[in-house]
Amino acid sequence: MTVELRGNFGIYVHWPFCASKCPYCDFNSHVRHKEVDQFRYAAALIRELDYYAVRTSGSGRRLESIFFGGGTPSLMDPRVVSKILEAISCHWSIDENVEITLEANPTSSDSLRFAGYRSAGVNRLSLGVQSLRDATLRTLGRQHDAAEALRSMELARLVFPRLSFDLIYTHPDQGEDEWREELSLALSLAADHLSLYQLTIEPGTAFYSLERSGRLVMPLEERGRTLFDLTQDLCLAAGLPAYEISNHARPGSESRHNLIYWRYGDYIGVGAGAHGRFFEKSVRYAASAFRLPETWLSMVEKNGIGLEQDVPLSPAESGAEFLLMGLRLVEGIDLDRYRRLSGTNLNPERIASLEALGFITRHKDGRLAVTVEGRAVLNRLIVELID
Amino acid sequence: MAKLSHIRNFAIIAHIDHGKSTLADRLIQLTGGLSPREMKDQVLDSMDIERERGITIKAQTVRLRYESETGELYILNLIDTPGHVDFGYEVSRSLAACEGSLLIVDASQGVEAQTLANVYKALENDHEILPVLNKVDLPAAEPERIKTQIEDVIGIDASSALMISAKTGLGVENVLEAIIKTLPCPQGEISAPLKALLIDSWYDLYLGVVVLVRVFDGRLTKGMRVRMLGADVAYDIERVGFFTPKLVDAEVLSSGEIGFLIAAIKEVAAARVGDTITEDKRACAVPLAGFKPVQSVVFCGLFPIDTGDFESVRVALGKLRLNDASFNYEMETSAALGFGFRCGFLGLLHLEIIQERLTREFNLDLIVTSPSVVYELVLTDGREIILHNPADMPERTEIREVLEPWIRASLMTSNEYLGAILKLCQARRGIQVSLSCVGSRTILSYDFPLNEIVFDFYDRLKSASKGYASFDYDFTGYRPCDLACMQILVNGEPVDALAMLVHRSQAEVRGRFICETLKELIPRHLFKVPIQAAIGGKVIARETVAALRKDVTAKCYGGDITRKRKLLEKQKAGKKKMRQFGKVDIPQEAFLAVVKMGGE
Numbered sequence: 001m002t003v004e005l006r007g008n009f010g011i012y013v014h015w016p017f018c019a020s021k022c023p024y025c026d027f028n029s030h031v032r033h034k035e036v037d038q039f040r041y042a043a044a045l046i047r048e049l050d051y052y053a054v055r056t057s058g059s060g061r062r063l064e065s066i067f068f069g070g071g072t073p074s075l076m077d078p079r080v081v082s083k084i085l086e087a088i089s090c091h092w093s094i095d096e097n098v099e100i101t102l103e104a105n106p107t108s109s110d111s112l113r114f115a116g117y118r119s120a121g122v123n124r125l126s127l128g129v130q131s132l133r134d135a136t137l138r139t140l141g142r143q144h145d146a147a148e149a150l151r152s153m154e155l156a157r158l159v160f161p162r163l164s165f166d167l168i169y170t171h172p173d174q175g176e177d178e179w180r181e182e183l184s185l186a187l188s189l190a191a192d193h194l195s196l197y198q199l200t201i202e203p204g205t206a207f208y209s210l211e212r213s214g215r216l217v218m219p220l221e222e223r224g225r226t227l228f229d230l231t232q233d234l235c236l237a238a239g240l241p242a243y244e245i246s247n248h249a250r251p252g253s254e255s256r257h258n259l260i261y262w263r264y265g266d267y268i269g270v271g272a273g274a275h276g277r278f279f280e281k282s283v284r285y286a287a288s289a290f291r292l293p294e295t296w297l298s299m300v301e302k303n304g305i306g307l308e309q310d311v312p313l314s315p316a317e318s319g320a321e322f323l324l325m326g327l328r329l330v331e332g333i334d335l336d337r338y339r340r341l342s343g344t345n346l347n348p349e350r351i352a353s354l355e356a357l358g359f360i361t362r363h364k365d366g367r368l369a370v371t372v373e374g375r376a377v378l379n380r381l382i383v384e385l386i387d
Numbered sequence: 388m389a390k391l392s393h394i395r396n397f398a399i400i401a402h403i404d405h406g407k408s409t410l411a412d413r414l415i416q417l418t419g420g421l422s423p424r425e426m427k428d429q430v431l432d433s434m435d436i437e438r439e440r441g442i443t444i445k446a447q448t449v450r451l452r453y454e455s456e457t458g459e460l461y462i463l464n465l466i467d468t469p470g471h472v473d474f475g476y477e478v479s480r481s482l483a484a485c486e487g488s489l490l491i492v493d494a495s496q497g498v499e500a501q502t503l504a505n506v507y508k509a510l511e512n513d514h515e516i517l518p519v520l521n522k523v524d525l526p527a528a529e530p531e532r533i534k535t536q537i538e539d540v541i542g543i544d545a546s547s548a549l550m551i552s553a554k555t556g557l558g559v560e561n562v563l564e565a566i567i568k569t570l571p572c573p574q575g576e577i578s579a580p581l582k583a584l585l586i587d588s589w590y591d592l593y594l595g596v597v598v599l600v601r602v603f604d605g606r607l608t609k610g611m612r613v614r615m616l617g618a619d620v621a622y623d624i625e626r627v628g629f630f631t632p633k634l635v636d637a638e639v640l641s642s643g644e645i646g647f648l649i650a651a652i653k654e655v656a657a658a659r660v661g662d663t664i665t666e667d668k669r670a671c672a673v674p675l676a677g678f679k680p681v682q683s684v685v686f687c688g689l690f691p692i693d694t695g696d697f698e699s700v701r702v703a704l705g706k707l708r709l710n711d712a713s714f715n716y717e718m719e720t721s722a723a724l725g726f727g728f729r730c731g732f733l734g735l736l737h738l739e740i741i742q743e744r745l746t747r748e749f750n751l752d753l754i755v756t757s758p759s760v761v762y763e764l765v766l767t768d769g770r771e772i773i774l775h776n777p778a779d780m781p782e783r784t785e786i787r788e789v790l791e792p793w794i795r796a797s798l799m800t801s802n803e804y805l806g807a808i809l810k811l812c813q814a815r816r817g818i819q820v821s822l823s824c825v826g827s828r829t830i831l832s833y834d835f836p837l838n839e840i841v842f843d844f845y846d847r848l849k850s851a852s853k854g855y856a857s858f859d860y861d862f863t864g865y866r867p868c869d870l871a872c873m874q875i876l877v878n879g880e881p882v883d884a885l886a887m888l889v890h891r892s893q894a895e896v897r898g899r900f901i902c903e904t905l906k907e908l909i910p911r912h913l914f915k916v917p918i919q920a921a922i923g924g925k926v927i928a929r930e931t932v933a934a935l936r937k938d939v940t941a942k943c944y945g946g947d948i949t950r951k952r953k954l955l956e957k958q959k960a961g962k963k964k965m966r967q968f969g970k971v972d973i974p975q976e977a978f979l980a981v982v983k984m985g986g987e
């Protein structure tokens with residue numbers, strides 16, 4: 001067994017439907033007016049799990065995390081969630097501390113539902129709160145108000161051992177004081193984890209067209225930087241320091257699932273548009289499924305798998321991906337692992353010059369990490385680091 | 388063989404889009420040069436870049452056979468001419484090969500920029516001008532108003548101007564008839580020794596070097612041994628003929644005719660525009676007037692952004708040179724830029740065309756160093772050197788005197804723009820030699836330092852005169868000047884490619900302008916990047932590119948890392964299009980911008 005295979009292993013389950021499409025969102029989420037046949041989808045997801053069980057068998061992997069993401073997985077019938085978790089437990093040996101997360105939207109949150117997920121095995125909820133201000137929620141095109149979001153949070157706290165929620169910031173007209181106030185409130189409500197995303201205008205979204213036509217004006221870069229810095233400071237002071245660019249947790253409560261991604265571990269993805277990265281006979285594969293739910297469904301029903309792409313990664317590609325993910329983490333990366341994956345070393349001169357500029361640092365254990373200053377400009381940093 | 392009285396040689400003068408190509412196609416069609424099936428639109432303009440920039444670089448000709456109303460057979464040679472001052476010499480040779488010009492004016496638009504400049508050139512060549520109003524089919528056509536305009540603005544009689552529509556074909560027959568009635572026939576002595584003008588030459592993949600000639604006296608026959616008087620080399624003629632526009636072989640080209648010759652000429656550089664071709668064993672007594680050897684006016688360095696591309700640049704330059712003898716290159720090495728080439732061009736447009744072709748046709752990204760004219764330096768030890776590369780500038784203490792090239796320019800304009808033009812000339816250190824008015828036209832003669840006109844004077848002139856001015860120049864000699872070498876420092880390090888020779892009095896203004904321009908074009912880095920202009924260690928201008936403050940992907944797209952990797956690959960490719968100086972990446976555009984504002 002190679003060293004790489006002994007790493008953590010996770011499963012991502014994608015639910016591609018939402019009740020309405022948010023104007024900023026470019027995730028693989030679709031609104032369907034006819035009712036979705038959930039059990040048909042469940043059957044297809046389970047066929048994909050069967051398929052992957054074969055490809056990842058005999059590797060002695062222990063499953064550390066399962067993540068239901070979307071779209072809006074809180075639209076799933078709890079029985080469907082339960083069936084899927086059962087299928088997973090038939091195929092893989094599951095770590096006793098397994099983290100099972102489900103993303104929920106306040107609009108589709110009620111106690112019955114939550115109880116159903118909990119008894120199916122979900123032990124962590126990630127709630128898409130997005131904002132604690134009604135005006136902002138309207139700007140973001142959300143279907144719920146702040147009160148509703150707060151209610152869902154309270155409910156979730158009662159049902160799930162662990163809870164995280166998402167906020168979006170750096171939207172048009174957002175001032176420093178406004179965000180300080182909102183984030184302080186959020187920190188006072190936070191359980192053990194928070195995801196704080198700066199708004200990104202993505203091609204193909206409603207916000208994108210608005211911005212192009214000049215009807216939406218994004219804050220200038222300097223404001224974005226100020227808000228980012230402020231966020232780091234407030235979270236640190238509140239005991240939820242950043243462990244990744246946009247993720248904050250009480251030490252020990254980091255999302256194990258996302259850590260698998262960022263530590264470039266092995267994971268498979270089932271469902272429309274889901275992605276996977278895993279070793280098979282010492283070759284690392286990049287797999288992704290058809291994005292359109294109907295296409296994906298018919299492919300799975302026909303072939304047992306809905307993959308659109310399933311390609312081996314070259315050492316250079318794996319190396320680049322490892323850096324892209326690993327340097328997002330405050331803990332940084334192990335340079336030996338980079339060498340094993342990519343077959344090359346990072347240029348020591350570049351490291352030295354970026355270190356001199358204060359953007360990267362070496363931890364005591366030798367890991368290479370990006371500083372707070374560096375995290376704000378990570379994309380460019382990585383371009384400079386590899387050549 | 389046609390009698391002189393049955394030959395007409397003419398050029399077409401028109402502003403872009405007024406219908407030159409459409410009319411040429413019509414004429415070819417009417418006289419049966421091509422079958423309808425062979426007619427593909429717009430036979431004349433061929434090169435992409437020519438099309439885009441609305442200029443012709445290579446002269447092209449077509450021979451038409453026309454049977455007149457009286458049933459006599461005429462040979463008409465249509466010649467298409469270049470249209471930019473960088474190629475002024477080529478234009479003058481093309482016009483020298485004809486006796487008349489068709490002046491095409493869009494009857495809805497009226498006389499425009501290019502038209503006027505070229506009419507003036509044709510008049511200087513003693514051409515008879517035949518005005519033709521095109522597009523009379525358009526509802527917006529106002530032929531009577533435009534006729535008056537032609538008379539007022541250009542100062543030629545337009546009462547008998549033809550009214551046509553090249554598109555519908557209306558009146559096009561009359562053009563042919565008017566050509567033989569109004570334009571003069573060529574003069575020449577068929578029994579005299581051969582005397583032919585080399586109008587142009589180009590390299591053809593299959594034929595090798597093709598030479599376009601106008602025979603003035605005598606006969607040019609297949610198998611004849613001819614001598615090019617200027618180049619002083621002799622060749623055996625392998626083929627002669629003409630274009631219809633298809634290539635047609637002939638036995639002979641006689642006095643008055645235009646056509647091509649093919650001999651074992653290796654490269655176009657050996658067939659120089661304006662040269663006189665004569666028979667080797669029976670040479671003409673005096674060569675044709677007006678032959679000028681190619682003279683490079685602007686020099687710059689071309690270096691590949693990717694040092695590994697050096698060999699490809701060499702090969703590409705070789706290929707371009709096959710077809711364009713008017714630029715020169717030799718290898719150059721620079722400590723900062725590595726291996727590249729020092730190149731000489733006819734002018735800035737010529738430089739830009741070559742650079743664009745290298746980029747577009749050969750896929751090469753280049754650093755173009757600041758262009759310069761040629762200076763003469765007298766050193767304190769009495770030695771004289773020539774200088775066109777800032778890198779070669781000696782220490783100030785070693786220089787006794789710097790001399791710069793001067794030219795005498797002749798400008799023609801319509802009177803209403805005179806004021807603006809005089810102002811421009813003054814701003815460019817021009818010294819007026821003479822000013823005379825002919826009707827609504829003014830003819831100016833001015834002396835200028837070449838440095839003041841070579842970069843963007845022509846563009847400025849066009850805007851000052853709304854295009855109603857023509858411009859030509861000749862070298863006159865060298866005069867003293869106060870020259871300095873201005874360094875551009877990026878992040879504290881001098882960038883050789885951006886160094887330039889400037890007049891001390893203008894250094895500050897230009898330094899400031901260059902710093903401002905570079906500030907816009909150098910991308911932001913992880914640190915702030917100061918940009919300075921300095922002369923001899925003294926900083927005269929300064930700007931700063933602010934540091935990048937935020938560039939990070941906030942979201943994680945589930946496990947979709949592919950998307951992030953693709954983005955990274957794109958960014959890396961963008962970086963490859965830049966060259967690193969010290970720690971700073973400078974894009975190709977930054978160098979090109981400095982080239983463009985060379986004469987600011």
Ligand SMILES: Nc1nc2c(ncn2[C@@H]2O[C@H](COP(=O)(O)OP(=O)(O)O)[C@@H](O)[C@H]2O)c(=O)[nH]1
Nearest residue numbers: 401403404405406407408409521522552553554
């Ligand atoms: N209506 C009309 N359009 C014309 C006529 N002659 C040319 N055009 C159009 O004018 C445009 C420019 O013509 P072209 O021959 O390419 O102009 P050039 O740039 O002078 O060669 C083309 O779209 C032609 O179709 C004409 O007599 N009548």
Ligand SMILES: C[S@@+](CC[C@H](N)C(=O)[O-])C[C@H]1O[C@@H](n2cnc3c(N)ncnc32)[C@H](O)[C@@H]1O
Nearest residue numbers: 024025027070071103105128166197198199200
């Ligand atoms: C797939 S969504 C999951 C939550 C659920 N679908 C919902 O919206 O309630 C993941 C998170 O990404 C964030 N997000 C989505 N689009 C974004 C954008 N354009 N810019 C910044 N964050 C975004 C939101 O905070 C969202 O909660």
Ligand code: SF4
Nearest residue numbers: 018021022025029071
């Ligand atoms: S943000 Fe969440 S709810 Fe909104 S469209 Fe995207 S996935 Fe659906």
